[in-house]
Amino acid sequence: MEEVIFALSSPPPPASLAMIRLDGDAAAAHLQSLVEESDRDPLPILEARIPRMLQLRWDEVAPPTPALAVLWRRGASWTGNEGVEVVLPGATPIIDGVLARLERAGARPATPGEFTRRAFVNGRIDLSSAESVAALIEAEDQAAIVAARRVLDGELAQGIRSVASSLLDVLAITEAGLDFSEQEVESPGTTGARRLLQPILLEIDQLLERRQSTEVASGLPRILLWGLPNAGKSSLLNALVQQQLAIVDSAPGTTTDAVRGVLEGSGRSLEILDLPGERWASGQIEALALERARVLIGGDDPVLWVIDASRDVIDIERERSQLPSELKHRFRPVLCQCDRTSKVPDDYLTEAYRVSSMTGEGIEMLRQELLNWGIRTPGQQRSDALRFTARQWHLVTGCRDLLAAAIDEADAGPELLVEDLKGALRRLEEVTGESTPEHVLDRIFSRFCLGK
Ligand SMILES: Nc1nc2c(ncn2[C@@H]2O[C@H](COP(=O)(O)OP(=O)(O)OP(=O)(O)O)[C@@H](O)[C@H]2O)c(=O)[nH]1
Ligand SMILES: [Mg+2]
Structure with missing residues (x-):
């Protein structure tokens, strides 16, 4: 026997109408213990899926209130148990009165999410579906x-x-x-x-690619520049936006806080954030800036993994194996400083963009790709996107x-x-x-x- 639980399922009163849900093996009987018998309507019996008007007693002296009730039989409801949905006037005293009487009749107030939990426990839905009920309620668009x-x-x-x-x-x-x-x-x-x-x-990757971005779309789409100190991130930002926005220097750790640039073209705009290179912080302020960068990296924005192409492949591979796992599905590698002697063979990292911020080689192509890519943050415009x-x-x-x-x-x-x-x-x-x-x-x- 499933205990009968009840809850107000509509927003808190006052409102013109409210909805109360009951769930459990004797849900209908519990509700009917509140029904006022009248000469005109001698104790109406609820029939499955047929809305019935009932006169509910909610106070000793006040007249009963009309309510519309629908019964769902065991096996046919959302939770799998017998259930009743009652729509009634949304005044606070009426709702409080009805809820108190249901409790007196032996039902108990539901805990948060208990209806959905019952649906899960009864095997009506799996856990991922159950969780999506909350996501559906919180959906912003x-x-x-x-x-x-x-x-x-x-x-x-x-x-x-x-x-x-x-x-x-x-x-x-x-x-x-x-x-x-x-x-x-x-x-x-x-x-x-x-x-x-x-x-x-490959199948898992395809499933992960269906992720719908959870970030509220606000402002411009954004791309992050990320990589080791001295990789050439700030130089790349400057080359892409054709302005000297970020300070460039041969000393590693030059950029200490995010530098923002805006890329424009083909009627689109895109924000590019040059982040400090990943390293151990030497002071508290630097630690805070690096922490902020890591939070950004942990978000949903696409990331350009900026690599100095004059490094050894073994070294680059080591860096790749240590990339944070949350990055794996939304980054593209960029081999920078290609005007210098590159140790990277042509058949390595074939998906990487190859550019030089110094000579401008490959920059225009990258700019166009970014304008296309950044607009489409992962999953957002897919017709089969899933909300994880x-x-x-x-x-x-x-x-x-x-x-x-x-x-x-x-x-x-x-x-x-x-x-x-x-x-x-x-x-x-x-x-x-x-x-x-x-x-x-x-x-x-x-x-x-x-x-x-
Ligand atoms: N030859 C050549 N040198 C470059 C290029 N891009 C950057 N550099 C040099 O590499 C060094 C580091 O460049 P930055 O752009 O400051 O590197 P960063 O990744 O922003 O470094 P941090 O801010 O320390 O994380 C500087 O001395 C640049 O002049 C390039 O395309 N070609
Ligand atoms: Mg920099």
């Missing part, structure tokens, strides 16, 4: 509503389940190879594992990183591969709620508003 609605309809869960199912297959054959190694069970081997995992990685919550994003990118590590470390043996794959799967299962700890569920649903 039409695009956000559409992207949250897609998650509510289970599109994220669908993508996650498809990846998880492929991962499970690889895990199964890898584990079989481990358990029965003496009995000659076919194991995929190093190259086999790589070949199986690459398309799964921070939790979902963290889990799916975490899964992606583990999978990438598994591919890199495939040579290290099946034991490590199994560990990585299990970790990756666990993260996916947490997104859909198949293995989400109770305290995490408590935290997720406590953020909901009452009545949802």
